[in-house]
Amino acid sequence: MAVLKCDATIPERDKHILIKGEGQDGKCSIACNSATTPGDMTERGCTYAGCRGVVGGPVQDAIQLTHGPIGCAFFSWGYRPHIADSDFHMKYTFVSDMDESNVVFGGEKKLLQSIIEANEAFPEAKGVFIYNTCTTALIGDDGKDVAKIATEKIGKPVVFFPCEGFRGVSQSAGHHVGNETIFKNLVGTAEPEEDSAYSINILGDYNIKGDLRTFEPLFEAIGLNIVARFTGNVKVDELKVMHRAKLNVIHCARSATYVADMMETKYGTPSINVTLWGIENMSKALRDTAAFFGLEHEAEKVIKREVAKVMPKIEYYRKRLAGKKVFIYQGGPRAWHWPELLAELGMETIGAATTFGHADDYQKIYEKVNDGAFIIDNPNVPELEEILLTLKPDLFISGNKEKYVAYKLGVPFVNGHTYETGPYAGFSGMVNFARDMDKALSAPVWKLVKDMAQPVPGGLEEEVA
């Protein structure tokens, strides 16, 4: 018997669904990080999406050049709000624009020509990132070799990401490729003018709607220098010197642990995992980071000051939000980062799902939710719909595509993926997050929907079923 009715015809989906309960010995034995069932209405993206969209794309002064046909470049252009001091990377996308004859005769020449022309058009760019696609991988273009030749020709780093879409089972593989490629090609290729004993890298933050501005000043206020952000609001030159930081502070453990591990092996840089969402988590992140440098006293001062600023607002929202039940569906870590900050506001996570979570992600979710909570891997649209209708969460937190499914079902929704309004990280971001949830929950429209939504006229249902 399938847990979800809609899975009656795809029984293997059952292995990807788990309800936390007795007899599980605290272990989350859920099938994950495996290929999507064909015919599934999955929400997953591809390896290219993970590499270009998440990891490489935010680098603000690199030419973002897709080696392939037009679609991959067009669709990955500008939809993820990883904003930066310079908006070059958001404003421009570049593509070698393969047509049928290029596919037949090979695209290496066109790629080289594209790099040269792009660099001529934007000489201020500090490097060129080339992303491979299904097509150019299949025809066997040697992008790595072209990158090498191009580097010599233009005198700037040209970095090739082997991130063709069919690699791996989800966009998660693209994060791995992104980390590895940046590490091998850029990290350690320059030395900073000055060295600081109090320097860190922030890893796995992509500055969605300006997240960095909520917590960067706090790290600086306790006396730390940020060498590089990986990769929100980062410059190519900062990536080159990031090996000189004394500590790696990892925010998104799913997408950026790879680079921290490689830095530990090669440079001996230690790292700590933090969560930069929520009052408690943010405070702990500052404490843990400061402790590494012996700056505990400074950290406490900053935490005290900042928490005092936001607490009245948090209290206000806590009263309004307490007791609400939430279903979270995010890419990876937010599904295990956020149950804690929801709990801070008195809310309960009754269901959590991720697009591309691995076993360790699900274990973390498992440990943070109550018995009876619903955990689901790589859910598809009918499953999401059934969950919303049967679990009846007060609020659904997910991304843009799922937003309209929720709306059609009359379920309040917050876009946790690219955010509704402005940053959600840090102390002040927590206020934004609470405000958005309150807006979603208390909007009068839901009463209108409840009282006034009409059945479909004309009985089209019977015609189909």
Added chain:
Amino acid sequence: MSTVVKQERAVSINPLRACAPIGAMLATFGIHGALTINHGSQGCATYPRHQMARHFREPVEVATSSLTESTTIYGGRENLLAAIKNVYERFNPTMITVCSTCLSETIGDDIPAFIDEFKGLNPEIDIPILAVKSPSYVGTHITGFDNFLKELALALPRKTRPNKRVNIIPGWVNPGDIREIKEILSEMQIDGLVLTDYSDTLDGGLYSPRPHFPKGGISLDEIKDSANALGTIALQKHVGGEAARVYKRRYGVPAHVLPMPIGMANTDRFIKTLSEITGKPVSAELQSARARMLDAIVDTHMITTGAKVAIYGDPDLVEGLVRLVVEMGMEPKYVATATDSKTWPTDLMALSEEFNLDMEIMPKTDLYAIHKKMKAHPVDLLIGHSKGKYIADEEKVPLIRAGFPVEDRYGYHRRSVVGYKGGVYLVDKITNALLAKKGALVSNTLLEFK
């Protein structure tokens, strides 16, 4: 005197086009209860879904055959067979469209053969399964739509008895445009078959309970009946023109391939054609709408005349918009499309000769090329989809959003740019944008003088 300007760059910077599968997906939404399977990597389904959700603000569901490394090596046959079966069993659709992608085309998957095999293995599954060629490296997003319409016209219609209906192929338009076209048909008391009609499926209301499939879309029976129509009118040459010719060749239905009905003359032509095909007179309501549009152009001509404009987007949309802005006395300077069409530059040159225009006609181009032109010789106004916002911001030129996608504003999918009402909307929108930008003395009222 206008000139045709070819782009010589290898690299495309800020492309103004997407790729083919999204077109076949969009067209499929116009058939009630139909679903799409994208045969390729997961991103090839998710990216277009995300793009459509941003434009239409609606749930957009598409299945994928989820090809990964091993299936890429051994072929996607098994994945596709499983995908069709799963989609059928789970959703009970009326029809399935299978789009090819770069990946499945490059590895040489024979989708029609796989579909035949599937039908042989599952004789009890008796729904149309349509294969559409849509690799990204051939054509643009409109190619997938156009190929879909051709395949549909070849596969489904059945010649039986004449039905006194008119087939209308709107092409790649917004739900608002389809609604406007249907209103014109209804005002003339013409029974139309809109191929395909996503006016409700992608601009639907909120119903409780949520229907299994969104309300709306043309039914399969209606598509079958389209072989018996009085005539076919394709309202875009590049999206549906070929399908109209298929109807003529296969089923003897006369084909009328018209320019997109944007502006006075093009709308007149559409309505005249409708009247000729059916023998129905132009309704009094349509004549009033026409008079109102003329009135709107008269009211605003002192502001619009002489204003320079750059227009980009899909070829038929751009051609229609050029005629409208010329009717308004404006001067189109740069007209651009990403499509590599043989006929488009010729058609634009003909327009240029008709009105003695001085345009740079830019086929197969990108937004960067337009931006460079505008930097050298500025224009007063930009018309096109929302990817041009970066140019508009940088050059401080107003952008009138039209076409697909409009992702940074709400509601454009609900608006119509076709017909007389669409014309009035554009005239007002364009005029007000010029007023807001320049500041001007209008009817003795001082507006933000610069």
